[in-house]
Amino acid sequence: MSTLSREILDPGSATRIAERCARLFQQTLADRLIAAYALGSLAHGGFAPAVSDIDLGLVLADRRQDDERTIHRVTRDLQDKDGSHQRLSVFWSSLPALRTDRDDGRFPAVDRLDLKNSGILLLGEDVRHDVAQPGADTLLTDSIRFALEILATGPVLAEFHNPEHLASDNRRFTKAVLLPLRFLYTAANADPGSTDDAIRHHLAHPSPVAAELVRAATRARHGQPASAEHLTELLHADLVPLYLHYIDSCLRRLTPADSDLSQGLTHWRTRLLDRHNPHPAHRPPRADLPDQGLGHTAGTGPAPP
Numbered sequence: 001m002s003t004l005s006r007e008i009l010d011p012g013s014a015t016r017i018a019e020r021c022a023r024l025f026q027q028t029l030a031d032r033l034i035a036a037y038a039l040g041s042l043a044h045g046g047f048a049p050a051v052s053d054i055d056l057g058l059v060l061a062d063r064r065q066d067d068e069r070t071i072h073r074v075t076r077d078l079q080d081k082d083g084s085h086q087r088l089s090v091f092w093s094s095l096p097a098l099r100t101d102r103d104d105g106r107f108p109a110v111d112r113l114d115l116k117n118s119g120i121l122l123l124g125e126d127v128r129h130d131v132a133q134p135g136a137d138t139l140l141t142d143s144i145r146f147a148l149e150i151l152a153t154g155p156v157l158a159e160f161h162n163p164e165h166l167a168s169d170n171r172r173f174t175k176a177v178l179l180p181l182r183f184l185y186t187a188a189n190a191d192p193g194s195t196d197d198a199i200r201h202h203l204a205h206p207s208p209v210a211a212e213l214v215r216a217a218t219r220a221r222h223g224q225p226a227s228a229e230h231l232t233e234l235l236h237a238d239l240v241p242l243y244l245h246y247i248d249s250c251l252r253r254l255t256p257a258d259s260d261l262s263q264g265l266t267h268w269r270t271r272l273l274d275r276h277n278p279h280p281a282h283r284p285p286r287a288d289l290p291d292q293g294l295g296h297t298a299g300t301g302p303a304p305p
Contacts, residue, residue: 008223009084011047014054015120018042021056021078021088022122028074034095035059035124037115044118046194050223051171054084057115058092059127063104067092071105087171091115101132109134109142114192136190143183144250144261151179151243152268160243161275163235167228170220176239177210177217180246187253195221209245210238240272247272 009017015038022036040055041047060067075090093107103112116131134142150156159166159176166173178195185191185198193201199218202208213234216226225231247269254262 008049009052009054009087010049011042013084014047014052014087015042017084017088018054018056019122021054021085021090022058024078025056025058025071025074025090026123028070029058029060032061032064033058033124034061035127036122037119037128038122039091039111039114039119040089041194043120044114044192044194046196048195048221048223051174051221052087053089054087055089055091055111056122057107057111057119058090059098059124060092060094060105063094063097067105095127095130098127098131101134101138103142108146109138110186110192113139117192136187139190140187140250140253141258141261143186144254144265147180147183147246148261148264148268152264152271157271160235160239160272163239164228164232166239167231167235170225173225173231173235174217174221176235177213177242178221180243181214184246184249187250210242213238213242243272244269 018038025036026033036059037043037057038055039057041052042055046052058071071090071092075088078088079086091105091107091111093103093105093112097104098107098112098115101109101112103109107115112131113134116128116133119128163176166176178198181198181202182193182195185193185201188201199214202214203211208214216231216234219225220231247265251262251265254265
């Protein structure tokens with residue numbers, strides 16, 4: 001059975017969807033929307049027609065109390081239009097926060113760096129020169145917080161321990177396998193890079209962890225998935241070891257000042273190894289994000305690959 005997504009999008013079509021969505025956000029946010037950008041693989045290259053997200057960045061003039069609810073509502077309305085719009089991933093923050101290397105909405109550090117380096121203006125005034133560049137330490141700790149908030153939850157741990165559903169959904173399968181590679185690449189290079197960069201970086205090691213699983217995810221990302229049965233076997237064998245490798249790599253990079261993140265990673269590690277207790281490994285410090293499974297990390301939670 002093929003796991004290939006029914007929605008195949010070329011970069012041009014995806015960019016046009018991003019432009020239409022930006023205009024709809026402009027109708028809602030009016031003159032508070034300073035600029036809208038295409039981000040991610042649409043901006044820096046490497047868009048995979050079968051699985052890549054449509055990353056849209058919104059820069060607001062200020063931050064208001066109901067912004068999260070409003071942007072979440074518009075995003076969900078757009079995602080409900082059809083299968084291609086389900087790939088929409090919206091990042092947003094105020095310009096004052098971006099100027100001071102902060103996120104007061106949903107704009108993780110790696111995506112702020114992507115905006116500054118590669119963002120393609122879709123509408124409004126280009127303000128990339130005003131965006132502060134996150135440092136290497138911020139990129140590392142911010143990506144760890146994302147991983148703990150989104151990937152170290154009970155539903156995702158349950159999927160990792162019983163990956164049959166992951167194997168039958170091409171986009172969720174590739175996200176599950178390739179997200180930790182993106183995190184590791186950014187931590188090592190202080191650069192967002194592309195998914196293909198992260199794959200090459202990982203497989204260049206003399207004995208890469210979960211190499212067969214990573215190669216299977218790479219083929220699936222480019223529209224050539226193996227059978228769900230074979231992918232399930234690979235996931236059972238290598239997905240948890242891949243995440244243990246990610247966690248151990250992060251623990252080696254953290255300092256004593258990051259004790260909360262170290263504790264969260266250690267707890268997550270324990271839960272990954274415990275197939276019989278897939279409850280949340282870490283209660284995130286931020287309470288403004290909904291509890292989401294892996295299939296929804298691209299919508300309104302932090303950044304996907």
